[in-house]
Amino acid sequence: MELPVAFVGRVARDLGPEEGAALCAALDSVPPVSIRLNPAKCGDAVVLSQRLGAVGQVPWCADGWYLGARPQFTFDPAFHAGAYYVQEAASQFVGLLAGDLAGRRVLDLCAAPGGKTTLYASLAGPEGLVVANEIDRRRASVLADNVRKWGTGNVAVTACEPKALGELENWFDVVAVDAPCSGEGMFRKDPASRGEWSESSVRVCAARQDAILREAWRALKPGGRLIYSTCTFNRDEDEGSLERMLAWAGDEAAEAPVPEVGSEWGIVCGRVGAFRTYRFFPHRACGEGFFAAVACKDPELDARMRSPKARRTLFGQADKSAVAELGRWVQEPAAMRFAAIGDTFYGWPAAQADAVRTLSEVLPVICSGVAMGQLFKGRLKPDPALAFFAGLDRSAVPAAEFDPERAVDYLRKAEVRPDALAEGMNLICCEGRALGFAKRIGGRVNNLYPASLRILKSER
8 A cells, every 4th residue: 555645745844855755665665573572581582582583682672682584473482471572673762761660660551562561561670560551441451461471460451541540640650651643653564554544643643642641741750751652753743742741741841861872773863842852764763663752750849649549449368378378389479469359369569569459449450460360278270370470480380391383282272182291280381481271180181271362373
């Protein structure tokens, strides 16, 4: 499909005829393929990146790699184990703008499908918390699946209007708005987006972004960082959104310290008031079209942290015997807190467990922490999500190592042969990475891989 005529004309006016033509030519070229490794699940990152065909590192992300060609990720057990995320290189840049996230609270306000969420989760570590919001319930479900597979256990997924999160006033150290936009930066990667684009959609998106930024600013604590990004080129949704925000935020916005950007990266750097801005053009930088900006909320502001009153009580107490059984399944039980929601037990890193409880009492939380499973006669029947948890204690259950072909059969929810499995519950692994559980009862095996995640594609 051809590029929209109005788009071609606008970039020629904004960038000049020569630069505009170079951008349009790049949008008709083959897009680069990139991934980001999960540091919690890649003991030897070089081995995995080489197996996937890495040809170079993403310069602004230590865990990012360019691939020479696009593998069939669907049939790679490491992909299903959460060992890496297929993430566009330019969008990995937000990790550089976030600063030191260790132990921080991060709000990812427009989070699906989860690329940036999982990046923030790795950077925040077990002492931090990432609240990932997606207003669309279907997309929120996809986000939750990706968060579970990533396995850090420090993410809460919510599905609500931005206004509900804005009511958590001055709550977050970092608020990231990857704003819904007209998607011009996706014209190369997703040709169908060309037919969906219109000048009116640009105006609609800009108005929506303005409303989201107001709530994001309310949720950000003084001294915290606001990261704004889009995958579009036009000024109305990029610098224009920042200018409109600064018109009401005024002196509350302050400049954020950021690392220097290498000139060889091809990123176009700029400023809008207190915001430092970064433009990725595919004819200049190795990535898709992307815009990012960062600023701080004035640390001298006198603002109190506030949250709405609890609307419900969800968490049931885990007694001493339950805690002992649940703790047997994790590497650092003393660093976890456990509770029941309905008939399922969950675990959360202790540092942010109270914050998750507060969130769960006031917002629609789709998932949070680690779903541990259900207790029957004092023994845990593990939830499938527990297999993905990077903090799982492998000694809690026998592990069965499958070769890649047999692992793919498992991921299809095909019948599992009982050989190599111990009687009872087993953890199914491939290349040492956990994929899920299976239970052997004599000569029969129950494949416990979630039906919602199974491989449906029939041929490689």
